[in-house]
Amino acid sequence: MQSILFVCLGNICRSPLADGIANKIARENDLELYIDSAGTSAFHKGEPPCENSQKVAQKYGIDISALKSRPIVPKDLEEFDIVVTMDEQNKKDLLSYGFKKVYKLGEFGGLGNADIPDPYYYKGFKGFELVYEMIEKGVKDLLDKVENAKLDKK
Numbered sequence: 082m083q084s085i086l087f088v089c090l091g092n093i094c095r096s097p098l099a100d101g102i103a104n105k106i107a108r109e110n111d112l113e114l115y116i117d118s119a120g121t122s123a124f125h126k127g128e129p130p131c132e133n134s135q136k137v138a139q140k141y142g143i144d145i146s147a148l149k150s151r152p153i154v155p156k157d158l159e160e161f162d163i164v165v166t167m168d169e170q171n172k173k174d175l176l177s178y179g180f181k182k183v184y185k186l187g188e189f190g191g192l193g194n195a196d197i198p199d200p201y202y203y204k205g206f207k208g209f210e211l212v213y214e215m216i217e218k219g220v221k222d223l224l225d226k227v228e229n230a231k232l233d234k235k
């Protein structure tokens with residue numbers, strides 16, 4: 082079974098959405114994938130996804146309320162076939178921790194290599210809607226490429 086780890090800074094806003102969306106697509110399409118998410122920081126360790134991420138996921142029929150934030154750990158280096166970050170800083174951080182091959186979600190889904198902006202400090206819900214749409218585009222294309230073996234593994 083192939084495995085994918087989504088990474089952002091806090092693992093409470095963006096990567097839990099990517100995790101939930103990827104799990105839903107995998108379930109609906111009978112894809113054999115192990116999916117998880119983590120943060121480059123431990124700021125929110127043990128916390129569920131932020132309220133607005135839960136809310137926007139719910140709107141699209143995805144329940145991410147049971148996820149718990151965790152920081153990346155050295156074991157992730159061996160454990161995951163594919164590691165995908167939300168922004169350039171996350172990617173730099175992982176490379177500096179010794180990860181060899183790290184993708185950024187913005188490389189997929191026609192996102193033009195854009196960073197998925199951190200919605201944590203946005204005012205209101207709109208930022209989360211925009212971020213959800215970006216993440217969904219990227220994740221759909223990523224999973225399509227994974228399934229069709231169009232991706233270099235680390």
Ligand code: 4NP
Pocket residue numbers: 089090091092093094095096124199200201
């Ligand atoms: P995330 O958002 O990286 O998308 O989970 C953040 C949430 C909280 C913080 C940073 C990013 N924080 O520093 O508290």
